[in-house]
Structure formats: C-alpha cells, structure tokens
Amino acid sequence: MRPISRPLLKWFDKFGRHYLPWQTEQDTPNNTYHVWLSEIMLQQTQVTTVIDYFNNFIQHFPTLVSLARASEDSVLAQWAGLGYYSKARNIHTTDNIIMNQYQGNFTTKFKQIIDLHGVGESTAGAILSISFNQNYAILDGNVKRVLSRYHQVKGHYGQSKTLKEL
Template sequence: MHPISKPLLKWFEQFGRHHLPWQATNSSPLGGQATHSDLSYSTSNLQQFAEGKTINPYHVWLSEIMLQQTQVTTVIGYFNNFIQHFPTIKALANASEDAVLAQWAGLGYYARARNLHKCAQIIVEQHQGALPKKFEQVIDLPGIGESTAGAILSISFNQNHAILDGNVKRVLSRYHQVKGHYGQSETLKELWRLAKYHTPNKRNANYTQAIMDLGATLCTRNNPECDRCPLAQHCQAKQHNTQGNHPNPKPRKNKPTRSVAMLIYQNTAGEVYLEKRPKKGIWGGLWSLMECENDEKTIDQAIKKFDKNAKIEQKLSTIKHSFTHYHLMISPIMVTCSKNTEGFRSIAELKVGLPAPVKKIIAQLD
C-alpha cells in the first residue's frame, strides 16, 4: 500500500487552497475575516498554518460545521457575515437562538446552528470560552462527530487525527477501489481504516486540508481531473478507468412529494403573522407562516379557527422546495383578517430566521 501523504503535501504547497477566510492568521488586518484578495501566503505562513499556531480555532470549528452538506463557495459569505455578528465564542454563547438562526437562515440543516449555539454555551461554561483541545471533550459537544472533531483538532492544533468527510471518502474510494457505498457499515469501516492508515504523524493540519482540497478541486464527483492529480500514479480507479464507479452509488429511491398550504395572514396594518416552528423537524426553531393540508375544506377550517372574519384574498403561485428525502409543494394563500394579536410582524422590520421558501413568499408582498 502506497501512503499518499508525501505527494499530497507537496501538491498542497503549490496548488492547495490557502485563501479561505477561516485560514486567516491572527495578524490578518481583518482579524480573521479576510477575503481572497486580502490574503497572501508565503512559505513561513504555510509553516505556521501547519503548526496550527496562528489559526483561530473558533473559525475552524465554525467553518467545519457550515461545510457539512454545503459547498465552500456558499459558505464563505455566510461565514464572514456570521463572524461579524458573533466575533467570539462568548458573543455566540450570549446571543439568543433567534439571532443565531437569523444569520444561518438559507444555509439549511438548521440543527447545525442550534447545536453550534449550544456548543458555545458549553464551551463558555465548562472550558473558559476556549475550544477544548482533547478529542474526547470535542466529540462530546452537540453536533460534532468523529470526522468533524478530527478536522477541528488537526487544523487548529496540528493534532494527529484522521478525518472522513465526503471529499475524503471519494478520494479513498477511488484510490483503493473500495467496494460498496459508504452508507454501508462495512464499507465505512474500511474507509476509516484507510483514512487512519494514510494520516501522517507530522504536518497534520496541512494534510487534513490537502486531502479535503483534493476531493473538492480535482477528485470531484463528476469529471475528475486525474491528469493533474498527485495520486494518479497509484490510484486504482485511474488505472482501471473506473472513476465514475467510485464511490459506489447509493441505490436510488424516488422521492415522495408532499403538498401543503401556507397561510399568509395579513392584518389591516399590512403585518404578517408568523409562528416559531418546533425545534425538531424541518426548519427547526425558525419562524414561519402557518400551514395546513392543501385541500379546500382543511384550508377553510384553519382560516376560520384563526379568525372567523378572515377572507382569502389571493392564491399565489405554487413553490417547489426539495429536501433530502422528499419534495414539498407549497401553495401560498394570502388571507386578510382583522385580528391583531401577538405574532404579527412588520415585513420591513423582520429580523428573525425564516425558511428560504417563506422568505421568498414574503418578498412578493413588499
């Protein structure tokens, strides 16, 4: 078996991504909020990065959580905005959940934001506001698994921990022609074995970033650039021209479709009624329009229950919103009412977290 760390680290020095805002050094003029054009890395910068001396652990942790299920290009803007609102772990811990979710809105998978908030509070209460350096303490925090904990500690403190995110799974699956989908326990177990085997004893921060970068930039899901890959010489998928087969695809299932009506209650002042969703389930903890099953009888009953004098004013175009496991067809219905209780909010002054389709619906009302 050929260890991949040496060629990968050599490639990373020249071609790896060294401009991401969470890689900014403490001496950055933007205090860790640098953009692409604000950063230039010399050899000494890279060595500091490898030793984990100048990277802000809070920024690393935040980026790793945001990057779960989300592309780097999308995360950069959210990351910079989040850091502006919550520049320290203490500031995040002291913020309200609504304030945190408001800055997360649109990024999806909202349990990540709620867990991030809980983590910050635990870190302030139990670790004096500093991200702990012990693996057992990090993995014990809400929403942090083995791979995320490994990435945080490796990049922040140059510790020797393997990682296995989606990019790494793809690289290792192709390099070793691993059989099976990584959703299967035996396949995942083999990938973890390989991830730990290839993780070096030195330069762990660089190696962790390098293998993620390789999967994100060259060993991509579609059309991988094998001719530029530093691991091509010994890559089994490259040698057998099976790149498209690895990782083995997950058996496809047809997504079911669910239909709901979203009721846009507006009072005489033009304010919209919103209610906070339960923490569990889709859009957990966000503020949303009231909803019900999309049939005339149920809609009429729901409206009369809310306000017996309310009337349907207009039905807006149906919106399709897709989740991992199903499609949601949303029928927005504008309803005028005389009710003026707590829960009505001015559209112009909304400062709470809203699900993406709800934000789209309300934007049509301006």
C-alpha cells in the same frame, strides 16, 4: 508518513485553497472558533456557498463570547438560508458549553469534542488537526472519495461496511 500523504500534500500546496476566510494562523484566539464554525457550515454544503455565510456570521459574532451572549433567534437569523437549522442550534448550545465548562477555551481532548452537540469524529479530527496540530483522521466526503479510489474499495463510501474499511 504514508505513501499517499506526500503526493496529496504536494498537490494541496500547489492547487489547494489557501485563502479561505476561516484559515487563520494557529496561534490566534479565533483560530479554533473559525475552524469549528467552518467545519459545521461545510457539512453537506459547498465551499463557495459557505464563504459568504461564514463572513456574515463572523461579522455578527466575531468571538466565542459574542456568540454565547447572542440569543438563539439572532443566531438562527444569521444562519437563515444555509439550511439545517439544527446545526445553528447546536453551534449556539456548544458555544455555551465551551464558555461554561471550558472557560471559553476549546478543549483539546478528542472525547470531549465529540461529546459536543453536532460534532462527530471527522469534525473533531479536523478541529484537533487544523487548530492544534494533533494527528487525527478527517473522513469527510472528499477524503472518502479519494481513499475509495486510491485503495479501490468496493461499495459506496456511504455504506457502513465501506466506512469501516476506510
């Protein structure tokens, strides 16, 4: 484990959010669905905003199967107000891919996950790390800020050169 990992994990154990609605046990059937959905919803949106949207969405579509059976219009209706409607369309498309190509089971292969609609490397890393306990990097906005400060990286973390360094 790298020197930065232990203090960060200790901090998270003490101060991190541990009771978010998408934090389910790893071995439950909906774990990966919840992680994937929350990771997409959390892109460019604050946690406090996402909680109610997540709970509402899960109430209407509690499983991958129920989401796959839903029309795109009903998915978009439950997404209303969260913005970035292409994310809702990608979720619906990806869910159908999971149902048809992976027999309703989320794939555990990094390359196959990043090939899904709306899923990039960081989101794929989060899904594999959180749901399947695989070691993949998660480079979301918060991680970029922490690493930039810790390593005193020059330049904004949104710049291509800085991202490569991170």
